[in-house]
Amino acid sequence: MSRKPASDPAKKAAASREDRLKAALKANMGRRKAQAKARGNAAGTEKDKE
Secondary structure, eight states: OOOOOTHHHHHHHHHHHHHHHHHHHHHHHHHHHHHHHHHHHHHHHHHHHO
């Protein structure tokens, strides 16, 4: 009788949560980077107008 340890589903859930958090962080950083780049371009065009 080989039973799987009770912590196996918990480990899978933790790994799944880690993957979701990693993907969310990556998406968030991409949005922030694009936003910063857009702000930089907007600031650069305002300086050119002066």
